[in-house]
Amino acid sequence: METKITRGPIVNCANLSMTFGKSCVLDKIDFTAKPGELHCIIGPNGGGKSTFVKSLLGQLRHEGSISLEWDNQPGRIGYVPQTIEVDKTVPLTVENFISLCVQNRPAFLGISKRVKKEIDSVLERVNMLHKKKLLFSELSGGERQRVLFAQALIPSPDLLILDEPMNSIDRTGAAIFSGIIDDLKKEGVTVIWVHHDLAQVREKADVVTCINRSIIFQGVPRDVMDEKHLLEIFTAQPVQEAI
Amino acid sequence: MEMIYDLFRHLIQNLAQAGILPDSLTYTFVINALLCALLIGPTLGAIGTLVVAKRMAFFSSAIGNAALTGIAIGILLGEPVASPYVSLFAFSILFAIFLNFAKNRSGMSHDTLIGVFLAASLALGSTLMLGVSKTINVHILDNFLFGSIITASSDDITLLVVAVVATIVIGIKNYNRFLLSGLNPSLASVRQVPVMKYDYIFVILIALITVASVKIVGAVLVEALLIIPAAAARNISRSLKSFVLWSVLISTTSAVVGIILPMQLELSIPTGGAIIIVATIFFIATLLLRIIRRQ
Numbered sequence A: 001m002e003t004k005i006t007r008g009p010i011v012n013c014a015n016l017s018m019t020f021g022k023s024c025v026l027d028k029i030d031f032t033a034k035p036g037e038l039h040c041i042i043g044p045n046g047g048g049k050s051t052f053v054k055s056l057l058g059q060l061r062h063e064g065s066i067s068l069e070w071d072n073q074p075g076r077i078g079y080v081p082q083t084i085e086v087d088k089t090v091p092l093t094v095e096n097f098i099s100l101c102v103q104n105r106p107a108f109l110g111i112s113k114r115v116k117k118e119i120d121s122v123l124e125r126v127n128m129l130h131k132k133k134l135l136f137s138e139l140s141g142g143e144r145q146r147v148l149f150a151q152a153l154i155p156s157p158d159l160l161i162l163d164e165p166m167n168s169i170d171r172t173g174a175a176i177f178s179g180i181i182d183d184l185k186k187e188g189v190t191v192i193w194v195h196h197d198l199a200q201v202r203e204k205a206d207v208v209t210c211i212n213r214s215i216i217f218q219g220v221p222r223d224v225m226d227e228k229h230l231l232e233i234f235t236a237q238p239v240q241e242a243i
Numbered sequence B: 001m002e003m004i005y006d007l008f009r010h011l012i013q014n015l016a017q018a019g020i021l022p023d024s025l026t027y028t029f030v031i032n033a034l035l036c037a038l039l040i041g042p043t044l045g046a047i048g049t050l051v052v053a054k055r056m057a058f059f060s061s062a063i064g065n066a067a068l069t070g071i072a073i074g075i076l077l078g079e080p081v082a083s084p085y086v087s088l089f090a091f092s093i094l095f096a097i098f099l100n101f102a103k104n105r106s107g108m109s110h111d112t113l114i115g116v117f118l119a120a121s122l123a124l125g126s127t128l129m130l131g132v133s134k135t136i137n138v139h140i141l142d143n144f145l146f147g148s149i150i151t152a153s154s155d156d157i158t159l160l161v162v163a164v165v166a167t168i169v170i171g172i173k174n175y176n177r178f179l180l181s182g183l184n185p186s187l188a189s190v191r192q193v194p195v196m197k198y199d200y201i202f203v204i205l206i207a208l209i210t211v212a213s214v215k216i217v218g219a220v221l222v223e224a225l226l227i228i229p230a231a232a233a234r235n236i237s238r239s240l241k242s243f244v245l246w247s248v249l250i251s252t253t254s255a256v257v258g259i260i261l262p263m264q265l266e267l268s269i270p271t272g273g274a275i276i277i278v279a280t281i282f283f284i285a286t287l288l289l290r291i292i293r294r295q
Helices: A049-056 A094-102 A113-125 A141-152 A171-186 A198-204 A227-235 B002-017 B028-053 B057-076 B085-106 B110-133 B139-146 B154-173 B175-183 B185-190 B195-217 B222-236 B240-264 B271-294
Strands: A010-020 A023-033 A038-042 A063-069 A077-080 A159-163 A190-194 A207-212 A214-219
Touching: A010 A049, A010 A190, A023 A049, A023 A190, A023 A207, A023 A214, A038 A049, A038 A198, A049 A159, A049 A190, A077 A141, A077 B185, A094 A113, A094 A141, A094 B175, A094 B240, A113 A141, A141 A159, A141 A171, A159 A171, A171 A190, A171 A198, A214 A227, B002 B028, B002 B154, B028 B057, B028 B154, B028 B175, B028 B195, B028 B222, B028 B240, B057 B085, B057 B110, B057 B139, B057 B195, B057 B222, B085 B110, B085 B195, B110 B139, B139 B195, B139 B271, B154 B175, B154 B195, B175 B185, B175 B195, B185 B195, B195 B222, B195 B271, B222 B240, B222 B271, B240 B271
Parallel strands: A038 A190, A038 A207, A077 A159, A159 A190
Antiparallel strands: A010 A023, A010 A063, A207 A214
């Protein structure tokens, strides 16, 4: 029997709840993501997906438990944010941005030798190497997203968390993303992806969780993503607004 | 420290006597002025790129105002009128820390909060200043408000050297961390940057360099030298490297020209004003350049 390689952790949330002021944003979420698996998170806008991701990263106060169970030592976490706001304040090239994330040497002094090859190689992987000298403000939304994705690959992550913005991934980007994620899965990386393209989720995800304040449904996509459930997502209003 | 100044002074004086540098550089106070310009210019220019990138222009302006209040408190407490540094440092740094604390906790829009702090500090400062003005010659305060290079003592310069070294060492070592935590706190935090801690370190650095520059550039205008050169550099830069380089260059040139030119022309104008006017000329020129390039 083939033994599964596990590099990533088992991510476990039990009874996770979060309130901002008086409104409940997340209500008793139970969630498990396993190594070598792509776990997609879907749900209406304002339903708490990004909040969920931030609490997974340990950046928000919450009730309930979140644990990362590593096989050996804690590994590396890669994070792809929805967006970074750079346009008006600082002239940042693609290369500047990645070196800023991955090296100690001040990014304005150039790329340190230690990471130069790695930076070129991840930019090549997301097909952005030819645009590495361009400013962020000169990129399309999809291209920016590819650069944000590229930085999460240095150093090679064991747990990868993607918070994808609505409408910004283009077709080329989607193909590149899913190719790389397939490779990472084979290496036993745990992947959690906030996704908006339901067709892609149905095709690619191993497990899907739909969140709208609480869990609407959860399971293997072909079992749970039927018309009735999908209709629920599209017609759902963010729950906290309805209170 | 004194020995290093003397070496620098002798070097410049010899060069001036040999006719390589302008005649006026044979005077000690002119050399002091040049030294200050060469310390303040590059430091404020470099750290200014972070102030602009982190959208903290207004914040640094509030700290400049706080310096004024610090001076008034110092004089009231009986510190030397020309150098009330203990109160000046203490108040400005506490002000910066408290403002950052409130920014994290209030859940209020930052510009509103800074506006409140800025006004409160100015109100307190001006009230105390009026109290102080009965006991001392109020013209001494002009130096703090608008900067005066002629009154800069060796102690002032030593203080400036310490602040400059601290700012440059800490600023360069942590440049990426400061910038990344401004661009995206979540990403910075995943990248093992304790965002809140670095925010505090950054505001303390700004307070430190602001206070140390107050005697030379003046409390009213010191933050302008943090912002204008970086803003001018932003107009013409196409990478982080050129952004920092241009900002340092514009800031240093503004400081040197702003300090030396009025002396050469024997104009009795405040140093701070002259420096900022030169910086503003750079800003307008780069803005025009940007507009022309875009067309």
